Ligand code: HEC
């Protein structure tokens with residue numbers, strides 16, 4: 024009897040938790056998840072599970088286990104690391120409220136528009152507007168205004184964002200969200216670089232979005248480096264014995280990144296710049312990555328790994 028009362032209590036209290044959760048807050052918090060699990064909880068790749076319509080209690084348990092390490096996955100561990108119990112409940116409420124994959128497929132054979140998520144191309148080019156993600160992830164800049172403001176950047180980054188010297192990163196075709204975040208981070212000091220600190224000091228948030236928009240719609244030049252077998256293996260497969268996540272999950276098959284999520288493209292960057300960033304994430308001198316997403320990976324990379332994977336990235340087209 025005691026046992027029955029106890030389990031009834033557990034059942035009731037978990038119902039209360041679920042009711043307290045806020046699916047709308049969960050929707051906002053899910054912006055980063057959409058890179059892998061899809062904006063509507065249906066994943067675009069067979070590597071990632073669908074979350075739409077999943078039981079909320081099950082989602083909470085999995086997130087708790089990824090956080091504690093009871094369930095081990097190199098990609099989900101950094102995602103869950105900083106989630107509070109409330110975040111998990113909100114995310115679970117959001118994903119469980121979405122129509123499941125079959126319902127979404129049925130709905131899209133009629134007039135589209137399932138959960139309010141739309142991905143539209145802007146007239147300026149290839150910049151996505153994802154209405155299901157929060158403000159920070161929405162592309163806001165004005166390309167023409169960005170072009171005139173970019174005169175100050177050309178000396179180092181090139182007029183079209185294709186830098187000529189290897190110490191200067193390529194900005195052409197980079198995710199607008201990522202570029203705007205870097206400019207904000209240089210200004211706040213979250214990302215430290217003496218040259219860039221001076222460049223951003225006078226920029227307003229609007230300037231940053233305009234500059235980001237301008238560079239995002241330029242065309243990245245293809246990489247011209249030699250490939251590297253060990254680097255290729257690490258890039259596409261990670262290293263499960265050392266819990267290193269595959270770069271491909273966030274930076275994409277051809278190194279173009281995941282624009283909406285602000286996961287940067289790497290294609291066209293020099294080996295020198297890539298190496299400097301990985302070493303800086305590894306020693307913590309670059310620490311502006313949310314949730315330590317890159318530091319958790321870089322800390323496990325040896326010098327030989329960094330040399331191989333950066334060499335491989337320079338061959339991506
Ligand atoms: C970089 C890709 C990536 C991102 C971003 C990501 N996930 Fe995952 N997620 C995965 C992978 C891969 C798995 C499968 C892990 C495994 O097989 O052990 C997974 C599994 C899960 C599961 C377990 C599903 C099941 O049926 O077992 C949940 C729940 C989940 N993710 C929630 C989230 C949430 C919430 C976020 C955002 C805060 C998120 N994920 C962000 C890649 C990702």
Ligand code: HEC
Pocket residue numbers: 172173175176177178179180190191192193194202205206215216218219222223234287299
């Ligand atoms: C004098 C040279 C110089 C000028 C001018 C300059 N930059 Fe930079 N920029 C750099 C250097 C060097 C870095 C790399 C810093 C590092 O190693 O972390 C950088 C990095 C960046 C990054 C980060 C790129 C990434 O992939 O993470 C962005 C964004 C950026 N610059 C935008 C701009 C904009 C916009 C302007 C004009 C307003 C500008 N820069 C002007 C030298 C310059």
Ligand code: HEC
Pocket residue numbers: 098192204257258267268269270271272273274285286287288289297300301311312313316317320332
């Ligand atoms: C779970 C997602 C994820 C995985 C997996 C991942 N990255 Fe990243 N990476 C990011 C994010 C997000 C950033 C940008 C952080 C920020 O906001 O500054 C980044 C930034 C970088 C940068 C700096 C880019 C620039 O322009 O300055 C390099 C280089 C990089 N990653 C290389 C790698 C390599 C190599 C691997 C595989 C060994 C890898 N990443 C795996 C998410 C990931």
